[in-house]
Amino acid sequence: MTFTDRIVVEIPPVLRGLTFDGQKGLVVHQTEGKKVDLTLADPSKFSSIEDAAKAWQTVFDAYKKERSLYPAVVGIESQDLQYGLGTNYDEACRAEGVSAIPTLPPSTNRGDVVRDKITLVTGGAQGFGEGIVRSLVEQGAFVFIADMNGDGAKALADKLNYEACITVAKSISVNVTDEASVEAMMDEVARETGGLDVFVSNAGVLRAGSVKSLALKDFQFVTSVDYTGFFICTKFASIQMALQNIASQIYFTDIIAISSKSGLEGSNKNGAYAGAKFGVIGLTQSFALELVVDNIKVNAICPGNFLDGPLWSDPKRGLFVQYLEAGKVPGAKTVADVRRFYESKVPMNRGCRTEDVMKALLYIVEQTYETGQAVPVTGGQVMLN
Numbered sequence: 001m002t003f004t005d006r007i008v009v010e011i012p013p014v015l016r017g018l019t020f021d022g023q024k025g026l027v028v029h030q031t032e033g034k035k036v037d038l039t040l041a042d043p044s045k046f047s048s049i050e051d052a053a054k055a056w057q058t059v060f061d062a063y064k065k066e067r068s069l070y071p072a073v074v075g076i077e078s079q080d081l082q083y084g085l086g087t088n089y090d091e092a093c094r095a096e097g098v099s100a101i102p103t104l105p106p107s108t109n110r111g112d113v114v115r116d117k118i119t120l121v122t123g124g125a126q127g128f129g130e131g132i133v134r135s136l137v138e139q140g141a142f143v144f145i146a147d148m149n150g151d152g153a154k155a156l157a158d159k160l161n162y163e164a165c166i167t168v169a170k171s172i173s174v175n176v177t178d179e180a181s182v183e184a185m186m187d188e189v190a191r192e193t194g195g196l197d198v199f200v201s202n203a204g205v206l207r208a209g210s211v212k213s214l215a216l217k218d219f220q221f222v223t224s225v226d227y228t229g230f231f232i233c234t235k236f237a238s239i240q241m242a243l244q245n246i247a248s249q250i251y252f253t254d255i256i257a258i259s260s261k262s263g264l265e266g267s268n269k270n271g272a273y274a275g276a277k278f279g280v281i282g283l284t285q286s287f288a289l290e291l292v293v294d295n296i297k298v299n300a301i302c303p304g305n306f307l308d309g310p311l312w313s314d315p316k317r318g319l320f321v322q323y324l325e326a327g328k329v330p331g332a333k334t335v336a337d338v339r340r341f342y343e344s345k346v347p348m349n350r351g352c353r354t355e356d357v358m359k360a361l362l363y364i365v366e367q368t369y370e371t372g373q374a375v376p377v378t379g380g381q382v383m384l385n
């Protein structure tokens with residue numbers, strides 16, 4: 001690989017890769033006006049990114065060995081670029097130095113597989129996405145909350161940061177169907193944290209309707225968010241993840257698509273959604289085959305119905321209300337009747353919850369001998385063949 005005219009956002013993930021500790025890199029934050037501790041050679045002196053990473057790693061490791069410290073601020077010769085390093089976001093912004101002596105031994109708690117990792121969740125402002133964001137923060141991850149609802153994402157990030165008393169989340173306003181918007185989001189990730197370890201493609205929409213009457217624009221809307229959005233986001237996330245892997249060649253990262261049980265079996269009068277969710281699994285398998293060379297694992301999670309979430313339970317626009325009004329559930333007289341009908345379809349007799357999805361997500365991150373899989377979390381409602 002060679003640096004391109006987008007070198008400003010290509011350097012930070014390569015630097016992050018230099019700090020890889022066996023699980024993750026440090027946070028690499030673009031700064032300015034700080035005293036530079038270590039200047040790395042001009043990238044134009046090397047014929048490939050691989051060569052630059054090799055030379056930089058030698059200088060970097062020598063600095064670390066001599067002082068038992070990471071350089072607080074790294075500069076790049078002839079680029080007018082500098083980066084603060086930190087074990088967390090605030091430390092990287094302060095750029096005052098990080099010990100290179102290992103502290104606590106690794107724990108065997110599954111949640112620790114995301115501790116101090118950089119994660120990004122699209123559609124993170126509400127529903128499953130919000131639950132995933134909260135849970136990742138609880139497990140010690142830093143989370144970019146990326147959502148079209150920028151105000152909702154910001155309110156959630158502010159609340160989480162206030163509660164944690166350090167910066168554990170940042171909001172980004174994004175439309176996953178718009179390539180320029182996603183590229184800008186990933187550029188911001190590169191500048192703020194130097195890359196990411198776990199990307200969760202969760203943003204999704206649903207427009208149910210008969211194939212005989214569903215408007216083409218509704219079909220295309222669902223496809224553009226649920227299917228094309230996953231492609232666009234993976235395109236830009238995988239570039240950064242691949243750059244992070246260059247220095248060590250053992251830096252595993254995860255792309256996780258939130259598909260659905262409707263990605264595993266058809267859904268009556270809901271073809272646009274089920275088709276997109278099936279398609280997401282096809283993309284998952286294909287991207288997994290391609291990105292394995294970069295140590296990027298690509299997997300999908302297929303949750304059952306999140307009956308407590310806003311999609312179903314919103315008192316005005318939720319599916320319970322819509323299905324009651326449309327008479328979709330024979331004999332149902334109340335919202336509670338509709339809910340019971342959907343619960344009774346699940347062998348485990350309840351809707352899917354965020355904590356169920358999180359168990360699958362943490363398993364996927366922990367498991368470094370699997371890729372291209374679609375993990376059902378359906379309470380037994382859909383079983384794999």
Ligand SMILES: NC(=O)c1ccc[n+]([C@@H]2O[C@H](COP(=O)([O-])OP(=O)(O)OC[C@H]3O[C@@H](n4cnc5c(N)ncnc54)[C@H](O)[C@@H]3O)[C@@H](O)[C@H]2O)c1
Pocket residue numbers: 122123124125126127128129146147148149174175176177201202203204205225229258259260261302303304305306307309310311312
């Ligand atoms: N709710 C369920 O029962 C259920 C079941 C299985 C799978 N899923 C999947 O889980 C994911 C989340 O579902 P949910 O029910 O929590 O949804 P939700 O409607 O509660 O939240 C979706 C979020 O995505 C955001 N979003 C929508 N379009 C976007 C776009 N173009 N760009 C950026 N953000 C956008 C919204 O602003 C919202 O915050 C979806 O992919 C959905 O298909 C949901």
